[in-house]
Amino acid sequence: MDDEWQLTAMTKIEVVVGGEESTAVAALFAEVGATGFTAVSNVSGLGHDGYHQGRLLFNDRNGLVLLMVVLPSDRVADLLDGLRAFLASRPGVLMVSDTSVSRPEYFQ
Amino acid sequence: MTDTATPTRHARLLVELDEAARVIGPLWPLGTFIAVNPFWDLRQLGFEAAVSVARMVFGANGLPSPDYVVDALGSGRVTSADVVRAVVEATDGAAGPAGSPDALAGWSATQYESAADVNRQVAKFCAAFLSAKLPGAPDAAFYPSWHAMVRVDPGARALLGRYGRARLADLPDRAEDAIAWCLDELGLDRDGWRAEFVTQLAALPGWAAHAKWRSRWAPPGTPGPALELVDFVAVRLAYDTTWRRRQAERPASLQSRTSTRNGAVHDPRSVPGLSHAARASLASLDRDRASSAWLLALEHHYRDELLGLLGPLAFGAVPDPDAQVVFCIDARSEGIRRHLESAGTYETFGFAGFFGLPLRYTALGAEPVDLLPVLLSPTVVMEERAGVGHQDAARRRLAGEQVRSQGSHAFDQTRENGIAPFMLAEAGGFVAAPLLAARTLRPARFARVRGRLSALIAPAAPTQVDADPDSTRLTDEEQALFAETALTTMGLTHGFAPLVVLCGHGSTTENNPHAASLDCGACGGNRGADSARAACAILNRTPVRDLLAERGIAIPGSTHFVAAEHDTATDTFSFFDLHLVPEQHLEALARLRDDLAHSGAALAAERLGDLDPSADGDPVEAVRHRSADWAELQPEWGLARNASFIVGPRTMTAGIDLRRRSFLHSYDPEIDPAGTALETILTAPMVVAHWINMQYYFSTVDPDVFAAGDKTVHNIVAGIGVTEGVGGDLKVGLPLQSLFAEERAFHEPLRLLTVVEAPITRIEEIIARNPVLRDLFGGQWVHLAARDTRSAPWMLRRIDGTWMPWDPPATATPLNDGTTNEKEVHHG
Numbered sequence: 036m037d038d039e040w041q042l043t044a045m046t047k048i049e050v051v052v053g054g055e056e057s058t059a060v061a062a063l064f065a066e067v068g069a070t071g072f073t074a075v076s077n078v079s080g081l082g083h084d085g086y087h088q089g090r091l092l093f094n095d096r097n098g099l100v101l102l103m104v105v106l107p108s109d110r111v112a113d114l115l116d117g118l119r120a121f122l123a124s125r126p127g128v129l130m131v132s133d134t135s136v137s138r139p140e141y142f143q
Numbered sequence: 144m145t146d147t148a149t150p151t152r153h154a155r156l157l158v159e160l161d162e163a164a165r166v167i168g169p170l171w172p173l174g175t176f177i178a179v180n181p182f183w184d185l186r187q188l189g190f191e192a193a194v195s196v197a198r199m200v201f202g203a204n205g206l207p208s209p210d211y212v213v214d215a216l217g218s219g220r221v222t223s224a225d226v227v228r229a230v231v232e233a234t235d236g237a238a239g240p241a242g243s244p245d246a247l248a249g250w251s252a253t254q255y256e257s258a259a260d261v262n263r264q265v266a267k268f269c270a271a272f273l274s275a276k277l278p279g280a281p282d283a284a285f286y287p288s289w290h291a292m293v294r295v296d297p298g299a300r301a302l303l304g305r306y307g308r309a310r311l312a313d314l315p316d317r318a319e320d321a322i323a324w325c326l327d328e329l330g331l332d333r334d335g336w337r338a339e340f341v342t343q344l345a346a347l348p349g350w351a352a353h354a355k356w357r358s359r360w361a362p363p364g365t366p367g368p369a370l371e372l373v374d375f376v377a378v379r380l381a382y383d384t385t386w387r388r389r390q391a392e393r394p395a396s397l398q399s400r401t402s403t404r405n406g407a408v409h410d411p412r413s414v415p416g417l418s419h420a421a422r423a424s425l426a427s428l429d430r431d432r433a434s435s436a437w438l439l440a441l442e443h444h445y446r447d448e449l450l451g452l453l454g455p456l457a458f459g460a461v462p463d464p465d466a467q468v469v470f471c472i473d474a475r476s477e478g479i480r481r482h483l484e485s486a487g488t489y490e491t492f493g494f495a496g497f498f499g500l501p502l503r504y505t506a507l508g509a510e511p512v513d514l515l516p517v518l519l520s521p522t523v524v525m526e527e528r529a530g531v532g533h534q535d536a537a538r539r540r541l542a543g544e545q546v547r548s549q550g551s552h553a554f555d556q557t558r559e560n561g562i563a564p565f566m567l568a569e570a571g572g573f574v575a576a577p578l579l580a581a582r583t584l585r586p587a588r589f590a591r592v593r594g595r596l597s598a599l600i601a602p603a604a605p606t607q608v609d610a611d612p613d614s615t616r617l618t619d620e621e622q623a624l625f626a627e628t629a630l631t632t633m634g635l636t637h638g639f640a641p642l643v644v645l646c647g648h649g650s651t652t653e654n655n656p657h658a659a660s661l662d663c664g665a666c667g668g669n670r671g672a673d674s675a676r677a678a679c680a681i682l683n684r685t686p687v688r689d690l691l692a693e694r695g696i697a698i699p700g701s702t703h704f705v706a707a708e709h710d711t712a713t714d715t716f717s718f719f720d721l722h723l724v725p726e727q728h729l730e731a732l733a734r735l736r737d738d739l740a741h742s743g744a745a746l747a748a749e750r751l752g753d754l755d756p757s758a759d760g761d762p763v764e765a766v767r768h769r770s771a772d773w774a775e776l777q778p779e780w781g782l783a784r785n786a787s788f789i790v791g792p793r794t795m796t797a798g799i800d801l802r803r804r805s806f807l808h809s810y811d812p813e814i815d816p817a818g819t820a821l822e823t824i825l826t827a828p829m830v831v832a833h834w835i836n837m838q839y840y841f842s843t844v845d846p847d848v849f850a851a852g853d854k855t856v857h858n859i860v861a862g863i864g865v866t867e868g869v870g871g872d873l874k875v876g877l878p879l880q881s882l883f884a885e886e887r888a889f890h891e892p893l894r895l896l897t898v899v900e901a902p903i904t905r906i907e908e909i910i911a912r913n914p915v916l917r918d919l920f921g922g923q924w925v926h927l928a929a930r931d932t933r934s935a936p937w938m939l940r941r942i943d944g945t946w947m948p949w950d951p952p953a954t955a956t957p958l959n960d961g962t963t964n965e966k967e968v969h970h971g
Binding site: 091113121124 | 153154155157158159161162319358359495499501516518519520628632819822823826827828830911912913914915
């Protein structure tokens with residue numbers, strides 16, 4: 036707990052996958068008890084497959100989507116295990132970082 | 144060794160289930176049925192590897208059969224020379240099949256003797272669940288609903304005995320826990336999970352396909368019971384595990400499904416009628432390679448004819464058209480465009496029939512409907528409103544529709560209640576019998592009378608689609624962006640005619656569960672008129688035009704956009720919002736409608752030749768009869784024989800009879816130097832065309848596995864799918880009558896040939912930055928031909944990304960030399 040701001044430590048997991056994989060990733064989030072997540076569709080950037088422009092106008096499913104979820108640290112291992120298996124056969128990016136939230140009850 | 148039931152384990156279970164479900168394509172409900180590539184989620188493996196998976200998992204034959212190629216050879220759709228050339232390509236390293244044995248590891252299914260009995264039980268519960276007849280409907284999940292009922296289900300007791308049924312009742316309450324328990328019971332560790340899941344899914348591929356749609360494609364908030372993949376697998380695995388455990392106490396008898404369908408009648412290497420050279424070429428290949436070479440040969444034959452027709456000269460440029468008409472890219476539009484262009488000074492365009500608007504649309508007094516390709520989520524919300532000064536008429540229409548709807552609802556309710564149908568027959572038989580007789584004997588006239596009655600009950604009222612920024616939540620700027628994208632992508636940014644018609648399409652058929660498959664795929668299996676109306680409403684707004692002018696697209700004030708719809712079953716046209724058309728356009732509009740009526744009649748005659756070659760009499764009446772006849776199994780051929788997707792200006796194809804086999808997407812490479820429009824075309828409309836193409840392809844090459852069976856024995860289940868006869872698995876794909884004329888394939892199963900007129904470096908840049916295009920072109924799901932300019936030679940893309948010049952065979956149709964523009968691509 037941060038003394039000045041009353042923040043609670045959590046873990047943030049960010050995943051970049053193809054848009055059509057987002058429902059499967061969301062199902063994994065739900066399986067470990069996440070009650071919400073954030074999705075940013077048509078993200079762009081440079082990766083192993085070259086530069087992704089993020090400008091597919093009439094196709095949401097074959098662009099890239101960034102999914103973010105914040106969890107109490109004790110649930111992270113469950114999710115990571117699933118996500119690593121999921122990404123074993125697909126392109127994607129997985130990032131894990133420490134974060135703090137001001138309303139921890141939203142992320143239980 | 145197995146894990147205990149933990150969230151970690153559950154996350155892994157879901158991942159393996161998702162992986163296993165790649166062998167299943169999604170099946171949309173009947174109301175929004177669209178064509179899909181059944182192996183879309185295996186596209187990364189390449190076409191040939193996916194065909195191998197289809198064989199291992201479903202015992203399916205994914206290539207044209209020797210019987211088919213014998214027929215094609217006999218009718219000239221392929222020649223010995225094509226075969227020789229195809230064998231060279233099939234054995235060329237850069238063009239050979241993608242995929243490797245490693246990639247296929249883990250894709251197999253096992254069939255157990257009990258499969259049919261287990262399937263009957265699972266299918267029974269799936270149907271009951273989706274009909275909201277299980278406890279907790281419609282909100283409860285499938286597994287808990289089933290679990291609450293199975294403990295008293297006599298079917299479970301008959302299959303598994305009292306003890307077995309009690310074991311089902313003792314399963315955990317959650318689907319994931321039940322799956323984990325079953326996997327433990329079967330002694331499977333993680334390496335075996337995927338194959339087990341594939342086995343469960345492949346046993347009932349129709350219900351699994353519905354579950355795949357629900358879990359992976361259904362929009363959030365889709366109403367009705369949700370049959371999710373995890374629940375479906377939990378239920379089937381529960382029966383299977385209990386049965387297999389029971390069998391383990393006695394001798395079990397297992398058989399591989401792959402061994403049951405391997406007996407080809409002919410060897411593809413010894414097809415009669417081949418030249419010595421072709422026979423010798425095929426003899427150097429194994430059986431599978433020989434079948435692949437035959438497919439390539441069929442495709443090359445079509446390709447050579449098509450590219451031979453698309454010569455270096457421009458035809459059909461219309462400098463000062465009376466009207467411009469934008470049709471959907473649907474292959475059926477090619478016919479009407481050809482006939483309309485020959486009827487007057489009209490310029491036509493091809494663009495996806497949702498006209499660029501990812502629209503959630505609410506018709507007056509109706510529920511919202513999503514009118515957009517399934518690759519998109521709706522971001523535009525628009526409504527139909529009463530026209531200015533026509534509020535009273537709109538109220539009368541709504542009241543009439545309410546009466547009609549209540550009558551229809553009461554009739555349906557009565558039919559579904561126990562003894563009431565008998566009373567209904569007694570009470571209503573005197574009226575109904577003559578109506579039924581009229582409907583059966585004179586369907587076209589009956590349809591006209593019914594239409595007039597319907598208009599009496601709910602008289603038409605002038606309405607309009609509201610494009611005001613306040614109600615659409617789309618600012619003028621956002622509306623202008625949609626308009627700019629649509630116009631730029633279709634290449635219509637200058638030279639606007641006084642009248643521009645956006646023409647959607649739909650198909651009027653009777654008693655046809657798969658009716659949506661004949662409507663507009665770009666509108667999510669709905670009719671296209673409302674999308675056209677919405678786009679016109681935006682394009683006619685002055686603030687939008689002002690913003691477009693700032694972006695270099697100057698639409699003259701004298702230009703008006705009008706919405707229309709092509710009924711592809713009758714080749715008739717409806718126009719909309721005519722009360723909004725300025726008076727100075729009425730004469731030109733009347734002329735256009737007249738020309739469309741004549742063009743439609745000519746197209747009807749052309750189509751009737753395919754539908755009923757022996758027909759005589761008035762073709763217009765004949766196609767109307769088919770459309771209105773509730774006993775008609777082939778109201779139209781839909782997109783059968785689709786084979787190519789052509790991207791370029793209409794001057795590339797105008798005047799050429801492409802036999803309604805080509806998706807035509809307008810494109811002007813001159814106004815798209817960055818390739819944005821071309822990227823949009825290749826990553827969305829082409830993907831949809833590929834789905835349609837693959838649905839027709841697989842449904843034709845192995846109808847037992849990939850087609851929906853015979854229409855005459857279809858039963859609709861819960862409004863979402865059909866079964867053949869009573870109960871059992873849902874049928875996937877298209878009905879046989881959409882593919883076959885009698886016993887002979889009407890559809891010609893070829894992979895899509897995409898033809899682009901644009902700089903090849905631009906095309907390569909687009910492919911390089913889009914994995915989906917690398918998969919489709921590199922995996923030989925779609926062939927690609929292109930030329931930099933009209934006068935440049937055609938180049939063919941090999942799967943390794945290199946290009947080779949198209950070498951026209953000596954016997955191919957000569958290049959269009961301008962002496963005639965009346966050519967056609969033959970299809971035997």
